[in-house]
Amino acid sequence: xxxxxQRLVLGLLALGAVAGAAGxxxxxxxxxxxxxYAPGDMAGKPxxxxxxxxxxxxxxxxxxxxxxxxxxxxxxxxxxxxxxxxAFRGVAPDLFKEGSGVVAEGKFNPDGSFTADxxxxxxxxxYMPPQVAGKMHxxxxxxx
Amino acid sequence: xxxxxxxxxxxxxxxxxLVQLMLAWGAAKQGENPNVGLMMTALRRTALVQGxxxxxxxxxxxxxxxRSDMSxxxxxxxxxxxxxxxxxxxxxxGNHEGSMLLWVTVLATAGAGVAAFERRLASATLAATxxxxxxxxxxxxxxxxxxxxPFVRLDPPAPDGQGLNPLLQDPGLAFHPxxxxxxxxxxxxxFSFAVGALLTRDVGPAFAKAMRxxxxxxxxxxxxxxxxxxxxxxxxxxxxxWWFWDPVENASLMPWLAATALLHSVTVLATRDGLxxxxxxxxxxxxxxxxxxTFLVRSGILVSVHAFAVDPTRGTFILxxxxxxxxxxxxxxxARVGTITQGSTFQLVSREGALVxxxxxxxxxxxxxxxxxxxxxxxxxxxVQLSIGAPFFNKALVPVALALMIAxxxxxxxxxxxxxxxxxxxxxxVPTAAAGVAFALLFALTGGAHFVSVxxxxxxxxLGVASVAPVARRNLxxxxxxxxxxxxxxxxxxxxxxxxxxDSAFKTERLAAIQVGQNVTVGPFRVTLADVRPTVGPxxxxxxxxxxxxxxxxxxxxxxxxxxxxxxxxxxxNEAAITTLLDGQLYTVLGQGDDKGRWQLRLWWKPFxxxxxxxxGLIALxGLIALIGRVRRERRVAEAESWA
Numbered sequence: 001x002x003x004x005x006q007r008l009v010l011g012l013l014a015l016g017a018v019a020g021a022a023g024x025x026x027x028x029x030x031x032x033x034x035x036x037y038a039p040g041d042m043a044g045k046p047x048x049x050x051x052x053x054x055x056x057x058x059x060x061x062x063x064x065x066x067x068x069x070x071x072x073x074x075x076x077x078x079x080x081x082x083x084x085x086x087a088f089r090g091v092a093p094d095l096f097k098e099g100s101g102v103v104a105e106g107k108f109n110p111d112g113s114f115t116a117d118x119x120x121x122x123x124x125x126x127y128m129p130p131q132v133a134g135k136m137h138x139x140x141x142x143x144x
Numbered sequence: 145x146x147x148x149x150x151x152x153x154x155x156x157x158x159x160x161x162l163v164q165l166m167l168a169w170g171a172a173k174q175g176e177n178p179n180v181g182l183m184m185t186a187l188r189r190t191a192l193v194q195g196x197x198x199x200x201x202x203x204x205x206x207x208x209x210x211r212s213d214m215s216x217x218x219x220x221x222x223x224x225x226x227x228x229x230x231x232x233x234x235x236x237x238g239n240h241e242g243s244m245l246l247w248v249t250v251l252a253t254a255g256a257g258v259a260a261f262e263r264r265l266a267s268a269t270l271a272a273t274x275x276x277x278x279x280x281x282x283x284x285x286x287x288x289x290x291x292x293x294p295f296v297r298l299d300p301p302a303p304d305g306q307g308l309n310p311l312l313q314d315p316g317l318a319f320h321p322x323x324x325x326x327x328x329x330x331x332x333x334x335f336s337f338a339v340g341a342l343l344t345r346d347v348g349p350a351f352a353k354a355m356r357x358x359x360x361x362x363x364x365x366x367x368x369x370x371x372x373x374x375x376x377x378x379x380x381x382x383x384x385x386w387w388f389w390d391p392v393e394n395a396s397l398m399p400w401l402a403a404t405a406l407l408h409s410v411t412v413l414a415t416r417d418g419l420x421x422x423x424x425x426x427x428x429x430x431x432x433x434x435x436x437x438t439f440l441v442r443s444g445i446l447v448s449v450h451a452f453a454v455d456p457t458r459g460t461f462i463l464x465x466x467x468x469x470x471x472x473x474x475x476x477x478x479a480r481v482g483t484i485t486q487g488s489t490f491q492l493v494s495r496e497g498a499l500v501x502x503x504x505x506x507x508x509x510x511x512x513x514x515x516x517x518x519x520x521x522x523x524x525x526x527x528v529q530l531s532i533g534a535p536f537f538n539k540a541l542v543p544v545a546l547a548l549m550i551a552x553x554x555x556x557x558x559x560x561x562x563x564x565x566x567x568x569x570x571x572x573x574v575p576t577a578a579a580g581v582a583f584a585l586l587f588a589l590t591g592g593a594h595f596v597s598v599x600x601x602x603x604x605x606x607l608g609v610a611s612v613a614p615v616a617r618r619n620l621x622x623x624x625x626x627x628x629x630x631x632x633x634x635x636x637x638x639x640x641x642x643x644x645x646x647d648s649a650f651k652t653e654r655l656a657a658i659q660v661g662q663n664v665t666v667g668p669f670r671v672t673l674a675d676v677r678p679t680v681g682p683x684x685x686x687x688x689x690x691x692x693x694x695x696x697x698x699x700x701x702x703x704x705x706x707x708x709x710x711x712x713x714x715x716x717x718n719e720a721a722i723t724t725l726l727d728g729q730l731y732t733v734l735g736q737g738d739d740k741g742r743w744q745l746r747l748w749w750k751p752f753x754x755x756x757x758x759x760x761g762l763i764a765l766x767g768l769i770a771l772i773g774r775v776r777r778e779r780r781v782a783e784a785e786s787w788a
Contacts, residue, residue: 009492010500017504020544021511028512028540029519029532052535070657070742071735090655091735091746094707094716105533 036103040081047108055084055114056103064098077102077114088116147216150204151295154245157197157252158285161278164190164255168275172268172343184267188259191274194281195256202236202249205294209236215301218242218294224305226683227313234318240442240458241294243321247438248284250322250329254358255281258333263782265340265354272340273333280332283465291461307683307710316376324369324396328434330362331399334406335431338424339473342480347420348487352413353778355427357771359407364767366400371760382718382733384748386647386756389537394517395437398510402430405506408499416560417487418496422503424484428477432470433510439466440517491562498555505548512540542596549603549641552634553610572610579606590649600645608638625773633766640759646752657735657742667749669730670694674702676734676743684708689734689743691721705734729753 036054055077063076072089075098086104096102096119104116167190171183208216209232212225222242223235231238237246255277262270288294337355341347373396378386387393406426412419439462490496516532557571583602590598611634615623654666663672675690686706694700703721710717723730728751735744 013500013504014507017508018511021508022515024508024540024544025512025515025536028536029515052533066738070738070740071655071744091733091744094718 038079038081039077039084040079042084042112043082047110047112049108049110052105052107054103054105055086055108055116057084057101059096059098059100059102061098077104084112084114086114086116088119090117090119092119146204146207146211146213147295147297150201150208151293153197153201153204154285154288154295157194157201157248158282158289160190160194160197161252161281161285164194164278165275165282168271168278171271172275180267184271187271187274191259191277192256194278195252195254195259198249198252202245205242205245206233206236208295209233212305214303214305215298217296217298220298220302220305222305222307224307224683227305227307228682230315230318231313237321238318241288241292243325244284244288244292244442245294246322247325247329248281248288250325251277251281251284251332254329254333255336258336258358262354264350264778265337266344266346266350268344269337269340269346269351272343273336276336276339277333280336280469283469287458287461287465291458313683314376314380316372317380320369320373320376323365323372327362327364327366327369327396327403328399328437330358330365331403331427331431331434333358334362334427335473338427339476342424342473342476342484345480345483347413347424347484349414349417352410352423356407356410356414357774359403359410359427359430360767360771360774363400363403363407364764364771366396366403367760367764367767370396370400371757371764374760375757379720379722380717382720382746384651384653384720384731384733384746384750386644386753389516389532389534391517391521392441394513395440398513398517399430399433399437401506401510401513402426402433405503405510406430408502412496412499413487416490416496418490419500420487421481421484424481425477426503428470428473432466432473435462435466435470439463490560493558493565493568494563495555495558495560498551498558501551502548502555505544505551508544509541509548512537512544516540545641546599546603549607549637552637553603553607556614556630556634557610571613575606575610575613578609579603582606594649597645597649601642601649604638604642604645607641608635611635611638625776626770629766629768629770629773631766632769633763636759636762636764636766638759639755639762640757643752643755643757643759646755647750650751651753652749654747655744656747657738657744659741659743664745664747666730666747667751668695669747669749671732671745671747673743673745676737679706681708684710686719687734687737689745691732691745693723693730703730703732705732707734724754727751 036056037048039055039057057077057079060076060078060083063074065074067073071091072087073092074085074087076083076085078084086106088104088106103120104114105118105120106114106116108114164187167183167187171180171187205218208219209223210229212219212223212232214220214225218239218241219235222239223232227235235242237243255274258270258277259274262273265273334355337351337358341351370393373393374386377388377393378384406423409419409423409426413423439459442458442462516536520532553575554568554572557568559567579602582605583598586598586601587595611631614627615631652667654664656664658664658673660673660675663670665671670693672692672694673689674692677688677690679686679688686708688704688706691703691705692700693703701723703723705721706719708717708719709715718733721732728749731748731750733746735746737743
């Protein structure tokens with residue numbers, strides 16, 4: 001192969017690789033990106049059923065119920081506009097408590113409730129996941 | 145006085161960086177000037193002094209932390225007099241300002257290293273390289289002096305410090321940032337070499353041989369940093385996972401991917417004089433990824449355990465530096481790439497061809513990680529809350545990773561310059577057969593479940609067998625060290641991937657709430673909760689469970705998972721208790737107790753999970769052996785030349 005042709009082939013391969021990366025990323029983005037919802041976002045819209053999503057807001061005061069099996073809990077996530085009941089089975093993070101921000105990862109059920117398979121709470125007074133920080137900020141201003 | 149001395153050393157170092165830049169300018173321009181030898185000597189010494197001054201400044205910061213000098217803002221906000229000594233030292237870089245000082249210190253020290261040891265490069269290229277290094281340094285000195293001064297005094301002094309985030313109080317994490325920074329900054333040297341070579345248009349095997357040890361060294365540190373970071377997240381965060389696709393993790397993965405590609409292409413350039421422009425491009429991209437990582441983690445654009453600053457001016461400053469250096473380098477590349485002459489050519493089916501394929505696949509992975517990391521930030525800027533997690537990366541990357549494994553297995557089986565498919569097929573017979581048999585066995589064993597994981601394990605076995613092929617029929621004592629390095633590193637990749645696939649396919653989890661005296665089973669283990677009692681450490685108190693574990697009829701052993709409470713700052717952490725056995729790890733976490741006297745226990749049996757980090761260690765070890773081999777060979781060549 002002549003050097004010119006070789007460069008052409010390599011160039012085409014590189015282009016193909018870039019297109020492949022973009023294609024892979026976009027197709028994965030389309031059906032896998034976990035979208036972030038606040039309870040207020042759900043009003044009047046179809047639920048994203050069957051998709052892994054994140055739900056963020058505050059744990060409503062007085063809503064936390066521990067189930068008899070000792071490892072499941074139920075609580076309500078709210079942003080001041082709407083409330084979503086959440087069920088979770090597992091060890092909740094240490095800083096998960098009523099009146100605090102939380103991000104629940106999981107799926108919506110057809111009845112509008114949410115089943116979480118992971119909870120993110122802020123790490124401590126100073127460090128928290130950005131999603132929690134963002135939503136808490138929003139929620140606090142809504143409350144005022 | 146120590147703080148003032150530290151600041152003075154920092155300013156002096158910056159001044160020397162400025163002198164270094166001007167000397168480099170002069171030395172690179174006046175190629176035929178009789179004074180150029182003198183200028184080069186002055187340039188080398190300036191770089192040495194700059195490195196020593198930066199080192200002094202950083203040592204003084206550590207001294208402030210060790211003495212718990214609460215009249216310094218940084219110490220008061222990030223340390224505490226009751227902290228164990230090791231975390232006082234680590235506190236020096238466990239915050240924004242200190243970590244940026246560490247960054248610039250490593251940069252200046254690396255520049256001093258180039259000045260002291262580099263004898264192979266043409267003096268114009270060396271001058272341009274040291275000039276580029278000084279220019280990068282100046283930007284970061286300015287950043288420290290104007291936006292992130294670590295030596296600011298506090299008046300009146302605080303009675304005591306606020307402490308260090310307890311999650312960071314772990315030996316693994318204390319040494320994690322310095323390791324990563326050594327990697328990042330090693331890539332800055334490769335970047336400076338590339339800029340130097342672009343300026344002097346002197347791109348060839350000699351340049352590649354000068355650059356290669358720096359790339360290898362940076363890559364070794366990045367590998368160690370990522371492996372250690374993954375293991376830290378695994379045992380410290382108590383969630384049993386070893387990779388989260390957190391933007392902060394991706395920030396260290398992206399430079400590693402670029403450095404891995406660069407390492408392979410620089411070898412083609414050094415030994416076969418091919419891929420000239422591509423290697424330069426990768427050197428620029430690799431450092432761009434280091435800068436991007438620094439920007440993501442240190443600008444406050446992400447908020448995470450690792451990100452300290454939430455100050456928009458700092459973010460803008462780093463972004464401006466990123467724009468100037470990377471934009472400038474890419475513009476230089478664009479302007480000069482046409483004048484880089486063609487190196488030697490090769491057939492597509494050849495060792496070079498496989499390395500090009502490896503580079504392309506690594507670039508695809510880098511591209512996907514880049515998009516996945518930055519897209520949510522871009523979306524946020526556009527007002528859309530969006531988060532991208534593991535499902536995205538798994539879906540997009542698993543097929544590419546499988547293809548990359550095949551390319552990694554095939555590459556060392558191919559000859560340089562030209563080869564043919566039939567010969568390759570013959571050499572690949574044994575590894576392919578091994579992978580096929582492993583796949584058939586595992587597929588039957590799992591009844592077709594976990595298809596991708598099983599395929600991953602089978603390919604890993606094939607890659608493992610193919611990795612040792614280059615030393616299989618050779619005289620082992622005459623095999624050069626760098627070949628051993630490659631074999632061990634590729635074997636490490638196979639081991640690591642086998643561990644990842646085994647963990648995802650075969651782990652079992654058990655969640656239970658039990659009272660003291662009751663027991664629960666997970667995998668082959670029977671775990672009894674014997675006791676829960678309070679205990680104390682140097683700066684924490686804890687609830688500690690005593691778990692008695694028995695595997696089948698084997699001997700009983702005990703595990704002690706804890707819930708820790710730190711008072712400064714007030715934080716709870718979970719200390720998982722982990723037992724490492726030959727075939728995997730038992731991972732136990734203590735959760736909350738309830739009013740019925742039950743305690744939550746989260747248990748995992750993770751077969752062969754340790755292979756993930758063992759593989760990472762092997763990859764780094766392979767790099768180290770290759771580095772030693774290369775340096776020794778260079779020295780032998782230099783000696784032979786001096787005799788001739």
